[in-house]
Amino acid sequence: MAPILHCVRHAQGEHNKGGDAYLIHDPRLTEAGIAECKALESRFPYQSSIELIVSSPLRRAVQTALCSFQPAINRGVKIVVLPELQExxxxACDTGSEVSKLEEEFGGIVGPQGKVVDLSLLDENWHVKRGRFAPSSNAIIARARDARKWLKARPEKEVAVVSHGGFLHYFTQDWTGIGEEEHASAWENCDFRSYEFTVTDGDSDGDATLVETHASRAARGVADQRIPTKEEQHAYYLRTMEMWERRGFQNPLKLNEVFGT
Structure with a gap:
């Protein structure tokens, strides 16, 4: 049976301060971000049930995983770093670091079961924003699908997934909640939502579609809201792509691919 995924956006990074902070390469968490992690640690109700933590390789995501899930890590849960989860x-702020630098920073952290952070899935070009990691919609759609399929095949029953405000919209295929121009994501720092895998119309080819759990929707106060149709999600997606293109976040090529139309 496929695992339940508890998806988390990273805590505040140095790049979240505004101005030209986005030019900081692979930024770390701020002191406020570390405090956000500690608050998440206290309110996250699945510390005793998650069996794996999977993180984007960007520093702020790995730090968030380490700072937010210490109760789980202390009982032996490991962090697997998955390149598909990057922003x-x-x-610069969304471009990662070489494996050797990440190994130097995180590779020596040891827990009850040995090394805590597993970097073995990263190759030497994981941080090069070309090919499957290019900032274009068709490339991001493909790697979001790959990440879902990889996670769907995991043997664990519950997995925490730490990623980014932009990528989590692709990953969950939910484009609601993105409002004003200055808010590029509906996910706040250290937000978490829980998802189950489901088979829906058009998913017979194993697209690994996710649906947010009722408990998760209730916790964030949207349980009584109607779930958007596929066509409505498509419209939200196109609107977001237009805004992201204006802000230089990505080149939204082949906009309809996300909905298979």
Missing amino acids: TSDV
């Missing part, structure tokens, strides 16, 4: 754009 969408090719600006």
